[in-house]
Amino acid sequence: MAEPTDLEDLRRGTDLVKRGFARMQQGGVIMDVVTREQARIAEDVGAVAVMALEAVPADIRKRGGVARMPDPANVEEIIDEVSIPAMGKSRIGHRMEAEILEALGVDMIDESEVLTPADDRYHIDKREFTAPFVCGARNLQEALRRIDEGAAMVRTKGEAGTGDVNQAVHHQRNIKGAIRQLTGMNHEEREKWAREHEAPAHLVHETADMGRLPVVNFAAGGIATPADAALMMYHGCDGIFVGSGVFGAEDPEHMGTAIVDAVNDWDNPEALAKVAGAAGSGMKGESNASLPEEERLQDRGV
Amino acid sequence: MRVGVVGVQGDVAEHVAAVERAGDRRGLNVEGVAVRNAGVVPDCDALTLPGGESTTISRLLHRRDIAPEIVDHTAAGKPLFATCAGLIVVSRDARDNRVETLNLMDVTVDRNAFGRQRDSFEAHLDVTGLDEPFPAVFIRAPTVAEADSDVESLATIDGRPVAVREGPVVGTAFHPELTDDFRLHDLALLDPLTDDS
Numbered sequence: 001m002a003e004p005t006d007l008e009d010l011r012r013g014t015d016l017v018k019r020g021f022a023r024m025q026q027g028g029v030i031m032d033v034v035t036r037e038q039a040r041i042a043e044d045v046g047a048v049a050v051m052a053l054e055a056v057p058a059d060i061r062k063r064g065g066v067a068r069m070p071d072p073a074n075v076e077e078i079i080d081e082v083s084i085p086a087m088g089k090s091r092i093g094h095r096m097e098a099e100i101l102e103a104l105g106v107d108m109i110d111e112s113e114v115l116t117p118a119d120d121r122y123h124i125d126k127r128e129f130t131a132p133f134v135c136g137a138r139n140l141q142e143a144l145r146r147i148d149e150g151a152a153m154v155r156t157k158g159e160a161g162t163g164d165v166n167q168a169v170h171h172q173r174n175i176k177g178a179i180r181q182l183t184g185m186n187h188e189e190r191e192k193w194a195r196e197h198e199a200p201a202h203l204v205h206e207t208a209d210m211g212r213l214p215v216v217n218f219a220a221g222g223i224a225t226p227a228d229a230a231l232m233m234y235h236g237c238d239g240i241f242v243g244s245g246v247f248g249a250e251d252p253e254h255m256g257t258a259i260v261d262a263v264n265d266w267d268n269p270e271a272l273a274k275v276a277g278a279a280g281s282g283m284k285g286e287s288n289a290s291l292p293e294e295e296r297l298q299d300r301g302v
Numbered sequence: 303m304r305v306g307v308v309g310v311q312g313d314v315a316e317h318v319a320a321v322e323r324a325g326d327r328r329g330l331n332v333e334g335v336a337v338r339n340a341g342v343v344p345d346c347d348a349l350t351l352p353g354g355e356s357t358t359i360s361r362l363l364h365r366r367d368i369a370p371e372i373v374d375h376t377a378a379g380k381p382l383f384a385t386c387a388g389l390i391v392v393s394r395d396a397r398d399n400r401v402e403t404l405n406l407m408d409v410t411v412d413r414n415a416f417g418r419q420r421d422s423f424e425a426h427l428d429v430t431g432l433d434e435p436f437p438a439v440f441i442r443a444p445t446v447a448e449a450d451s452d453v454e455s456l457a458t459i460d461g462r463p464v465a466v467r468e469g470p471v472v473g474t475a476f477h478p479e480l481t482d483d484f485r486l487h488d489l490a491l492l493d494p495l496t497d498d499s
Contacts, residue, residue: 010423012421028312264366
């Protein structure tokens, strides 16, 4: 008979536990939700987690003003409503918003450029938290800086709230392309790459040796249809965040179900055709090309 | 030999890598296959059910008609190793109508039994049949709440079973596939497979 293990002997918040949590989300869809009713729908259609925020990115764009963490009462309602993990967004560099989210019991914190940054020079020191973090990145050097700060998951920034997948594709291609380049380099070339790109050298070597990011890499920003989700899986993402794409669609339940199915069947065009046909029409959206530079969210927090 | 990793959602790649490395270490030619559609399970010698979100996984297993194939697999006495969400999926009852379980083990489980992600942990765990403690990673892990007498408890935390065996099915509340320790893969998959041959 094995010796029983006591609750005092447990180690919490280790890298393995934080990155492991992110690994369990792979092949899944994480949906932005504003209310407990939306959280209920997200779980019912097969989301692996929900992301609590005060307004979906498309509405944040329309509304303007300062975008902050969600109301704690609302976060608690969402946590209570679902059995899947509940995540929450904090402003970039806003350590106290992150601490509040952690105290509420949020399972992962998104230090997100979709909200108004609180610090224009520093991100949160995420290593000090028990809760794991996800951060956005436009390219490999940004991704490695966030991982060095303690991020347990990376996602593309895309251009949130537009319904235009163009920038998410651009960012994912940047990351994958740079990794392919690095794998062909010798030690001194990788060191030089790290210096030139302001990336932590130890993570440059680790990434090059593994041929992929050392943490899970999701797609986010502008994903509005099942075909968009499948496209990001084709580009090598481990899973998908959908912001305005589900609850900005004509029929959120059909769209949510279809995006979940599309992530599973991304490499099966016949199945995708069926899935896409059942989705209903997507959010109207706004082309990236028409966005003035000052309205771009992706340039925040690099 | 062919080990199917039921791969509709979760840490599928980690499971595929783990079964192949576990095989390599014993000089066995083990091919890990991610299973996303019906029709693959019948050709597998053994199966693993990964961690992930049990609500999502159980829903997809039924929608994609893989569920009955898993039931036939264990009915034929072939090994199945289920970790974390996998353990929930193979249980008789998860005490939550959001998860449609496969009833391959006479246990009921409590989901998220230790709490939320901030309560997730690593621990050195004594496991029946292993000489040294196992480095166990628990992530929003379940525990076994009730077990019939034919279910063997292999390890406990705070008095609650976290590794169990019944016939060809082994379930753990933690994630051996996230570590470099393959002793539980041996116990659940490779020992039974090599005994038969």
